[in-house]
Amino acid sequence: MKKNKIAEIIPAIKIPYSQSQVYTYSIPSSLEGMIKVGRLVEIPFRRREIKGVVKKINSSDQKKSVQNLNIKLKAILGLDGSEVVLSKTQIELAEFIAEYYHTPLSLVVKTILPPITKNAPRKKIEFSFPKEVSASLKKHRVPNSKIKKLAPKIFKNQKSLLLHSLTAARHQIYLELIKNTVSKNRQTILLLPDFFDLQQFAGFYIKKLGEKNVAVLCSEATNAQFYQEWQKINTGKAKLIIGSRMAIFAPVKKLGLIIMDDEHNSNYKQWDQNPRYHAREIALKLTELANSKIVLSSPNPTIESIYKIKFKISLSQKEKMPKIVDMRQERQKRNFSIFSDALKDSLIEQINRKKQIILFVPRLGFHTFTLCQDCGYIAECRQCRSALTSRQDGSLICYRCNLPTKMLAKCPACQGARIKSFGIGTQKVKEEIKNIFTSAKHQIKICCLDSETIKNKKSQYKTYGDFIDGKIDILIGAQMVLKNWNLDNLGLIGIVNMESLLRSSDFRSQEKSFQILKQTSLQSQNNAEIIIQAYRPQNKVLQAVLSRDLNKFYQQELVGRKISFGLNYPPFSQIIKLIYQNKNARLSEQNAKKMYWALKRKAAEINAGQFEIMEPFPAFSYQVRGRFRWHIIIKSISKNIYLRDKLLEAVDKYWIIDVDPENLS
Ligand SMILES: [Zn+2]
Ligand SMILES: [Zn+2]
Structure with missing residues (x-):
């Protein structure tokens, strides 16, 4: 008897974390043989037609339970016209991100997929090679002989390395490493911290490697431009992918090397929307999955990287004493x-x-605080009580709430008139x-x-x-x-x-x-x-x-x-920041306190020693677009993701969860 095939599919829309992220569909006989793992397909989903990515293909007899329950599976509607396919590595990476950052897999897949469009870009994104940059590269040139000696040393036995370097000369070394990777017929991802750096340096690589061999991925591109570059990588034409943090999701087929320039730069963390990922964490995972190598480069590497990566090379650098x-x-x-x-x-x-x-x-x-010289009263925000900053016209403002206040004619505490601003x-x-x-x-x-x-x-x-x-x-x-x-x-x-x-x-x-x-x-x-x-x-x-x-x-x-300030900060623990916001300031505070106690109870249930939960406090940016923000900080001492997720069961959907936040404030 002919077995029907079924497919497990991740819908490419945001489905709440608490709901299932993978759904089973039958493969109609007309599509048999055409449905592959990673393929983008069209599926019926909750009375809509949406796109989804095939995660796995099974024979239906492996899923006896489904048949026994006699559930009639919905069928895949068809292939998506774009022919977009995510690689097995990309799907594994998506699963890692969803788990590590406690975020819906469906949303991660949606993030990784390119903006598909049939339109050709109206114009290309041009990257010139600014003459200042060219001059600077020449001025700080490392002798070729030195690079030729350094490059093989960099990757003799180790898979990951920290490069201490600062001058523009580091790009010469990157180029040598990239050429080396190209010669092995493998691709390189070069991450730069922001679009400005791309404008400065992308032109250098395009000039050296040829335009057809370089793809640039950045959020400044239009959808059509982005998709065109994405296809260039997908078809294996691009040998080098340059981009800002999201370039780590490039559809590389044969990854050989990742270089992360200025790895300490906080632009690598997506902090304002889910998934709140850090490109370094993902890059390290990707090198493991793709069996490739990684260079983290910075003149002042982060403590986390120093702790994680044992092998370091420093380039000597001229430095004048301040x-x-x-x-x-x-x-x-x-x-x-x-x-x-x-x-x-x-x-x-x-x-x-x-x-x-x-x-x-x-x-x-202008001045950072305003004081009554008679009684010592410090002007504070009526909303969050932090010190008010004075502006040039003498008016006061709270930068946490973005709340302006008129200048003080006299002291509200002692009625004195000797008010002065400092800082x-x-x-x-x-x-x-x-x-x-x-x-x-x-x-x-x-x-x-x-x-x-x-x-x-x-x-x-x-x-x-x-x-x-x-x-x-x-x-x-x-x-x-x-x-x-x-x-x-x-x-x-x-x-x-x-x-x-x-x-x-x-x-x-x-x-x-x-x-x-x-x-x-x-x-x-x-x-x-x-x-x-x-x-x-x-x-x-x-x-x-x-x-x-x-x-x-x-x-x-x-x-x-x-050992100091409260014990076990990263890298000796994992920090999770919970963010809550509400238009009603009192409600915001109340709900934050309620959540704190719910977390305490849950932690005691699991294993109190595993977690440290700090009392809720108003965020540094307290009022954002009319909403009042509160934070709760959790330290997960064991870094055990299973236990952490058990604790986070106490957190309802109105909270934002930020794993490994850049700061606590
Ligand atoms: Zn006073
Ligand atoms: Zn304020």
Whole structure:
């Protein structure tokens, strides 16, 4: 008797986590032989017709239980016209992501599938090879003989490696590794942290390897552009896939190598929608599934990578010592400006030499807090009680709630009138700079690059471009100003107030501060001067940067994560952040507290020693689009996913679950 075949199918739409993610369909005889694992097919699903991916094909007698129950299976309607097929590796990877990130498999599959379209792209995404980048690559060239010696060493026996490198020269090494992989007839995925880096470097690889051999995947592409590049990979034509984090889902058939540039960059984490994945975690899994190799590259690798990857290679790098200015001595000299004499002199000198300047200021606004000088009252947000930032016009704002308030005429506590604002924000620095360069001969262009002035990625990249083109003289801002600039015309980088960098209480704050200081000091490769203003120059993070003993810092930090501040932070545990938001502030708080107690009870049921659950607290961005946000942090000490999922059974569908969050706030 002829056996009917049946297929297990993952629908490519978002199905809630609590519901089944895989459904069984019969294969009609007309389609027999055409249905393959990974094939995109059309299926009836809850009175709709949708697409799904074939996960497995069985003979119906293997599924006796189904027959015994006498359930009439629905039949697959047909093949999807696009001929898209996910590889076995991609399906395995999707299952891993769904499990690891506690997120629906159907949604992961939907994320991995390309945007299918019949339209040809109206134009190609062009990647030029900017002349500044080309010049920088030439300037920092590593001798060919050295690369030829280094490349085979990199992959002698080990499958994974950390590459400490910073100059643009690292791209020469990547290129050598890619060529080596091509010669073995295998493909490479090169991940870059953002679109700006793609604009800088994709052109280099296209020029070296030929356009037909390179595919670029990024969210800035139109659907038609993306799909065309995707097909180029799917057909095996592309030898190199360059892209931002989602390029890790490229349909490579013969993966040989993954290179992750600037692996410490937080852009690799998708934090704003599910699946909230980190490209590094997925890349490591993919190399295991595809039996390929991986290079994680960074001038300041993350603690997690240092812990996981044992083999390291460092490229020697020229680095000038930063100049540390003790601000207490400035005050003793009766210099009460926000700039030390050294920083001020250097600002003037660099501008006179027509050099460019970057000033790193971690805080937004003008002054960062407002105080009554009579009774010590600090102006706080009526909603979340955090200190209000003052703006240039004197009005106050809470950046956590985005809630503006009028300026205070008198103190609400003592009715006194001696109200004053303190602390240094980006706007304040900009004003002070203007005060220095008042004369007509200094026609300088200053730009603030912070989340208040830069509203989207597009304007962020435009500002980067303007700075590179020399249209901006002084760039002021927080995190966004720190990049691997490779700028020959950069004369100075200053950190105006190091202490505000160290203020955060997050478990990653030491590491992040270290990365910022390190990245700043690395810019000296182009002979830029580095000036760091500090009230506590003996600070251990700053000292670690100055000593250049990376290993010592990492060892200290690992010990810190293991035994200090509350015990067992990653990599010695897994952190899960639960996020709740509601338009009603009180309800939001109440529900967060209810959930906390439900989790405590559940943890006690499973094994209380396995978990540490922190009391709920309002998120750092407390009010987002009219909703009030609360967080609960769970530490899973054993990192056991089965136990973690048992605990998460207590969490209802209104909560967002973020596994391995970038921060706790
Ligand atoms: Zn007062
Ligand atoms: Zn607030």
